[in-house]
Amino acid sequence: MDALDLARWQFGVTTVYHFLFVPLTIGLGVFVAGLQTAWHRTGKEQYLRLTKFFGKLFLINFAMGVVTGIVQEFQFGMNWSDYSIFVGDVFGAPLALEALLAFFLESTFLGLWIFGWDKLPKRVHLATIWAAVIGSNLSAYFILAANAWMKHPVGYEVVDGKARMTDLWAVLTNSSALAQVPHVVGAAFVVAGGFVLAVCGYHVLRERRADPDRTTPVRRGATDMWRTPMRAALVMTAIAGVVVAGSGDMSAKLLYEQQPMKLAAAEGLKHDTAGAPFSPVPGVEVPMLLSFLSTNDPSAVVQGTEDLQARFEKEFGPGDYRPNLPVVFWSFRVMITFGMATVALSVLGLWLTRKRRRDPRPPRELPAWLARACVLALPLPTIAMISGWLLSEIGRQPWT
Secondary structure (H helix, E strand, C coil): CCCCHHHHHHHHHHHHHHCCHHHHHHHHHHHHHHHHHHHHHCCCCCHHHHHHEEEEEEEEHHHHHHHHHHHHHHHHHHHCHHHHHHHHHHHHHHHHHHHHHHHHHHHHHHHHHHHCCCCCCCCHHHHHHHHHHHHHHHHHHHHHHHHHHHHCHHHHHHHEEEEECCCCCHHHCCCHHHHHHHHHHHHHHHHHHHHHHHHHHHHHHHHHHHCCCCCCCCHHHHHHHHHHHHHHHHHHHHHHHHHHHHHHHHHHHHHHCHHHHHHHHHHHCCCEEEEECCEEEEEEEEEEEEHHHHCCCCCEEECCHHHHHHCCCHCCCCCCCCCCCCHHHHHHHHHHHHHHHHHHHHHHHHCCCCCCCCCCCCCCCCCHHHHHHHHHHHHHHEEEHHHHHHHHHCCCCCCC
């Protein structure tokens, strides 16, 4: 293994490790802000307790995200200095905006939120957590805009062997970024929803083991307290799943135009095919579905990896322009399978805990088996999101 492969492995491993915390920070921050808003509007003590409980988990996760993200900065200078020299003028702009604008906004107001309990007026204190949440989402946007430029470079020109930015607005409104942001942020909400479901499911099971007949008022009240965030997480996960699916469809159409090699690798399509089928698993094909998903035309031609390789060699010279085909192929399927399983679990949970119409009895409780399923499903959305990131970066063209 040469130095280039080692650098790729190092950056890939550290990025995945960092990416364990980033999505949860984005989604959990909004969830905590929502709980505090509910407390501010209703004055119910349970919302305050839930805000502080999930707020602690949010802060721990935020700190881990910051620490693991610092490692990334050093690698740009140490392992990828030539790349940084070439793209620094373009790539550095959105990253500078992220650090100087979004991260400062996020960290400053998060500090005010941490130390402002019982010191700031309630409305001001509530505004601090929402400002921090806005900052975290702005950070995501600027970072994804920089990442999107690597997939679909716009707003630049090459001068003296270096990329020079000519249009910052074009970089920030890159079509790839506009499709990628709702997909990634939506997936972050699915991750956060899955995390909250697992935490609530664990506490529900613990309280039921302590009071299986629900005869102790204190225990019964504790169990009921976890129902509120669990229902909220079920709703958040289901809605976010719809956003992820819709933006994923938009991303597929952009791949067809901008990164045909990634699209072909994700489907395992070797040769140009009219009415290309979609394969959920090897050996099972849905006729013309890939062409329809890519273009809305079931008879459209989708380019294959081998034919694209021949075209790229003719246009750019000798070289292997294909990504790691097995990794891209299976990452795509793991992403879809685990993501859909998480969303399906949330929809099932919403149905089983729905309110009874015209019935004075309280809403249905979450069955014990479903609470266990929520706990066991904790890693599914995170694995799905990491698989999607592997698909996005390993399949990316031009390849670094």
